[in-house]
Amino acid sequence: MSLSYLPLWKQLTARGMTRGDLQEAIKASSATIAKLGKDEPVSMEVIERICETLNCEISDVISMHNDMGSSDSCRGSKTANCQDLIISDGEGYIDEVWEIPTKANTTYLTHGIYRYIGKFPPQVPREVLRRYAKPGMTVVDPMCGSGTTLVEASVAGCNAIGFDVNPVSLMISEVVATQYHYDKLAALASEISELMKKWTTDSIFFDPASIPAKTKVSLGKSEIYFSEEAKEKCENILAWISQIEEVPYRMFFHVALLAILRRVSSANVKKINVTVDHDKKVKDVYQEYGKQLNKMLDAEKESAGAWGDTELRVSQADARKLPLDDESVDIVIIHPPYLSNTAFSEMTMLQLAFLGIDHKQIWKKELKMRGSYLHETDGLRKYLIGWYRVLQEAFRVLKPGGICAIENGDGQIDYVRIPVGAITREYVQDIGFEIKTHAVHKMNNNTGWTLSHRMKDQHIIIMEKKNGNA
Numbered sequence: 001m002s003l004s005y006l007p008l009w010k011q012l013t014a015r016g017m018t019r020g021d022l023q024e025a026i027k028a029s030s031a032t033i034a035k036l037g038k039d040e041p042v043s044m045e046v047i048e049r050i051c052e053t054l055n056c057e058i059s060d061v062i063s064m065h066n067d068m069g070s071s072d073s074c075r076g077s078k079t080a081n082c083q084d085l086i087i088s089d090g091e092g093y094i095d096e097v098w099e100i101p102t103k104a105n106t107t108y109l110t111h112g113i114y115r116y117i118g119k120f121p122p123q124v125p126r127e128v129l130r131r132y133a134k135p136g137m138t139v140v141d142p143m144c145g146s147g148t149t150l151v152e153a154s155v156a157g158c159n160a161i162g163f164d165v166n167p168v169s170l171m172i173s174e175v176v177a178t179q180y181h182y183d184k185l186a187a188l189a190s191e192i193s194e195l196m197k198k199w200t201t202d203s204i205f206f207d208p209a210s211i212p213a214k215t216k217v218s219l220g221k222s223e224i225y226f227s228e229e230a231k232e233k234c235e236n237i238l239a240w241i242s243q244i245e246e247v248p249y250r251m252f253f254h255v256a257l258l259a260i261l262r263r264v265s266s267a268n269v270k271k272i273n274v275t276v277d278h279d280k281k282v283k284d285v286y287q288e289y290g291k292q293l294n295k296m297l298d299a300e301k302e303s304a305g306a307w308g309d310t311e312l313r314v315s316q317a318d319a320r321k322l323p324l325d326d327e328s329v330d331i332v333i334i335h336p337p338y339l340s341n342t343a344f345s346e347m348t349m350l351q352l353a354f355l356g357i358d359h360k361q362i363w364k365k366e367l368k369m370r371g372s373y374l375h376e377t378d379g380l381r382k383y384l385i386g387w388y389r390v391l392q393e394a395f396r397v398l399k400p401g402g403i404c405a406i407e408n409g410d411g412q413i414d415y416v417r418i419p420v421g422a423i424t425r426e427y428v429q430d431i432g433f434e435i436k437t438h439a440v441h442k443m444n445n446n447t448g449w450t451l452s453h454r455m456k457d458q459h460i461i462i463m464e465k466k467n468g469n470a
């Protein structure tokens with residue numbers, strides 16, 4: 001059994017109180033409030049003081065969860081804390097507010113392996129699956145990004161299918177949701193670490209005798225971001241990777257290289273768009289690769305045993321036309337590019353270049369609005385039509401009674417707010433879904449977006465497939 005103070009946080013939200021207000025009202029120490037925040041036991045006297053102050057029952061303060069039961073929202077996770085997602089009542093047609101506190105752990109299991117710009121907190125798909133998934137079900141994410149949904153589906157005991165148009169995203173998704181043999185990864189990591197040491201002491205250049213073939217990359221327009229030395233070093237690592245026989249392991253080490261490209265190039269690391277940062281102190285390829293491998297190995301070690309005995313399928317497809325039969329899946333979770341997003345192909349142009357792909361090729365296939373596309377007069381119309389088709393396709397592949405959950409944000413064009421959440425409500429009802437929950441995902445991070453108010457509300461809409469007209 002584990003303890004949760006979720007009812008207490010709901011009480012506070014309903015009364016417009018902060019944790020600081022509570023601390024003052026019950027005259028508690030900061031340590032006691034911290035314990036409450038971490039779902040740790042506090043004395044009965046503290047609980048009594050809370051009940052007296054808020055004039056409520058113990059059940060309005062504490063709830064107990066059976067850790068083995070399917071209703072535990074922390075199920076499957078070794079390190080996530082139930083307090084990482086606070087849900088309270090909403091207003092109007094928004095029936096819930098989902099808040100991920102700044103201190104929430106969003107990198108547990110393999111979620112922190114790759115810093116994919118635009119990923120959603122794992123708590124979002126986890127809560128959806130906690131409510132609706134049963135082991136053995138099939139969960140699809142048609143725009144899987146860095147595989148967040150796929151990891152959560154696997155630990156919930158569900159078969160996971162991910163699609164994306166971007167090959168970088170497919171590689172990351174495959175790696176984060178694959179169950180590896182840790183010892184095999186560690187042995188390979190130690191082999192490349194030794195080689196990198198040798199290459200560093202011998203010469204910065206590649207020793208052709210040490211591995212079979214050299215992998216030369218042609219980076220096209222992205223060439224300007226890499227020094228000759230950085231490129232050579234990346235090529236040495238790539239050549240070593242190319243001789244790893246088992247594809248999933250090869251992919252693991254390849255993704256580790258893609259993860260460091262921004263740091264080892266002159267591309268800025270603070271902004272989303274890839275532009276040259278002339279003042280940047282560029283990091284060394286071998287050192288960064290070693291660090292990245294350590295981080296990934298730690299995550300794999302921590303996650304060992306968390307995965308269910310489930311199937312994983314990741315492949316390239318357009319979310320508007322999925323290679324899936326009608327009525328074949330139980331749950332669809334969709335987190336599309338937002339209206340105000342830079343196109344994902346642009347954000348991943350360096351990684352795509354290292355795969356030999358010009359990002360413009362992917363750009364043509366994406367659902368997007370920003371980028372040079374923004375200046376097309378019918379950009380908004382194209383985005384909304386595309387989004388409607390994605391939702392229609394989710395309806396088609398879902399079994400009757402199946403659940404679709406989406407997270408999308410209200411965008412802004414030329415200072416005008418576009419209410420994508422409200423538009424999505426209209427769309428899904430038109431398609432034949434019945435809305436079960438419409439939550440606002442409150443953003444607590446201090447990112448440029450939140451601060452500049454370009455993106456204020458993110459909507460989570462959970463709906464059920466009823467017999468409709470799609």
Ligand SMILES: C[S@@+](CC[C@H](N)C(=O)[O-])C[C@H]1O[C@@H](n2cnc3c(N)ncnc32)[C@H](O)[C@@H]1O
Nearest residue numbers: 119120143145146148164165318319335366367
């Ligand atoms: C917001 S991200 C998803 C992030 C994901 N939830 C995660 O946590 O990593 C949106 C993804 O949609 C993909 N995408 C854009 N247009 C697409 C399309 N037409 N079909 C499939 N995927 C698409 C992008 O490449 C990007 O990876």
